[in-house]
Amino acid sequence: MPKRHLIRTAVLTAAATALVATSAVSPALAHGGDGRGDRDDRGSHDHERDRHKDKRKHPRSAGPEDINGYRAVGYLMADTPVTRDYQIADLFTTGAIRDITHINYAFGNVTSNLTCEITNTPGEGDAQNDYLRLVSAVDSVDGRQDSKNQKLAGNFNQLLKLKRQSPDTKILVSLGGWTWSDNFAAAAATPESRAKLVSSCIDVYLKGNLPVVGKQGGKGVAKGIFDGIDIDWEWPVTGGEVPSSSPDPSVDKENFLALMEEFRTQLDAYGSKTREDYLLTAFAPAGGWNAGQGGWLDPRLFASVDFLNVQGYDFHGGWVPNTTGHQGNLHPDGTENWGLGLDGAVGMYLNAGAAPEQLNAGLAAYGTGWTGVTVGDDAWQPATGWIGTKPYYDLRQVGTGYFDPAVGASWRYDAATGDWWSLDDPASVTAKAEWLTQAGYGGAMWWDLSGDYRNELGDSLGHALREAPEGPLD
Template identity: 30%
Template sequence: MKNLLCLSPILLLAASCLPLHAQPITAARKPADEIIAYIFVQDRTIAPGEVDPKKLTRINYAFANVKDGKVVTGFAHDRENYAILNQLKQQNPSLKVLASVGGWSWSGAFSDVSLTASSRKKFIDSAMEFVREYKLDGIDIDWEYPGQTGNGNTFRPEDKQNYTLLLKEMRERFDREGKLLGRHLYTSVATAGDENFLSHTEMPQVARYLDSVNLMCYDYYEPDSDKNTGNHAPLYTDPADPKHISADASVKLYLAAGVPSRKIVLGVPFYGHVWGNVPATNHGLFQPGNQIKLDANYHSIVDNLLKNGFTRYWDSTAASPYLYNASQKVFVSYEDPESLKLKSQYVLEHDLGGMMFWEYSGDHNHELVNTIAQGLAGSVKPLP
């Protein structure tokens, strides 16, 4: 999951421009804050105790692929993993399990899938079959990105309207099937936090057909494309940041575009980005560097980096932590409990729909998950 940043001015869509035929989803969900975990284990089975279902409201299992216009499994152990995730409902009966379709690597078919009424029907039929076969609660569409090349994907100008049509028709089909099944079927999307994404979609209309818009407020800085270091998931904009980016800026863009606050789920990363050959000025923040290989998910940060020469610093303006190793000249931008506590407060203060994270295996002994759960509960004590 990636973000593409393009923060040039744009004429944002107004909520009043919604077409008259647009209707909100028919089954109201409980107005509780969502905690949505993306789980991406690839070609292995989920280990016992790896996922704590009591802290989650929803799991998006990543990724299902698209082949010949249909939703298909992506990895060898998906069948076993869907069964494992469904078993977690014994511990948390309100937990929902969705298949997330696409992602950065597998979004290449979406433009073709959404192009015509018949191609959309074929895809939606297969999505419904997928939900039934694996006893799921819905589908999350992670199209990266409509109207843009993404990872070298096919794209068209009409993706803008077809993205809306795909999600509208999926919502209508899921509503019909949900009545037969006696339960609500969920639809959601993962979206980039920039003006470029908004200019290539009709998010005020799209949001009406979704349970949540999972806003990816990370990857604002990436070493493979940014030659200077930066906070890759800041809550607020640091005035010293040349790109002037932040989660707060992204949320405000979506609100200004007409997306309801309760539909916005704030996305956070459980991994860091790493630059090498970074000078010591400002402990490496906003300094030149280059991409190097270093495991920097939160688990590795706690168990390895912080014990081996890396010092934690805090950008108080951005509310974002970072690491710097002066002897190795290595800079790491990441997320930790302090920053996530502040983001949880932000979600509550701005009446957002909740938080989601990419992805669960990056956590350290459920520390980040617990921080989010405690923060959204307004608690400072460990949850049971």
């Protein structure tokens, strides 16, 4: 393929405002079977170690309800305070709270009982991180340690403290994900099962009724944390981690749409009692194969949700272990990768009838890599194997950074090891932000916040949104 002019980068500009901003320093992490929900990934945050050594008062600045008329949604994994030492308090200490409008807490489980439940059973729930784990003073949003006698601890208590300091930040619970979508099909199968599921989700997450474990939990103890529900069913009809858990995949499309309508109906009914507007959102696939069969392009979905977070990554990965390539390019790179690009993925929903302001472009705070690569300044090169995914903070200074403005994609290459990594960095983030604002879309989404490095990626997005013409949100 003909070589395009590439931008080779070595240093990061402070704001990364230009489309050709450097890619040597940036922030990010992963989302999916795709990297999303990879709970075995481990990493260390040097900046978090600094935070422990030099604890400062959190700034009083609150998270915005919108950023110049745009959304910036960030997924927050339940286990990252333990597995990555990324604390909810770090949203304040890094300044990320100013560049995020919505937090999607990941994940809540639809259990084998076909309801929303928070259990302490491994693989079925994460009560320990959700509301049982005692948080130290140094890791706490308000600098106060948890007590063994309090009814609400863990992440939920920290999110409640976050809401008190940053009331304009919207928090949603994300249900499902790559590993916890197995029971959606059965739960959506009948009108009765759909009503039961939705009612249970409202009971647990909006009414805040948590199972009692020792002195923790109880009726209403988690009320006031969540502003809505995000549906991450991966995927209706086609399945995800397993091919399909549905006894009859042919009915999944209709059942998915009916489930989303049931969520909308019950959320609106509950909101009329509490005088709150509860959000309903979903994580939407990039591939037309999943989207078309699963009901994602149906006007009934657009009428039910407030907005969709469209997957903009995992276009290329370990299923092609012998060839490097872009996992999250903005524009198609010819016919490579089936012609996938973020613009086409989001545009697919626009063409199906979604309002542009309903659509958020998905960004990845992680990279996917190959080794045994001898040509590093281009993509689609021979490799000896795929080496997995890593969070952005582990990749930001690996080798040499490159950015291709023609396709809006960044990568890094280490000639000493032969490792080649596809990732988002400030250059690609800025390009994508400028594109989405010019197209009139609603904003962007991160999977996930713990992969960022001192909010470098979040700052790149936030800066670009603030520099753009005012966005479409009221």
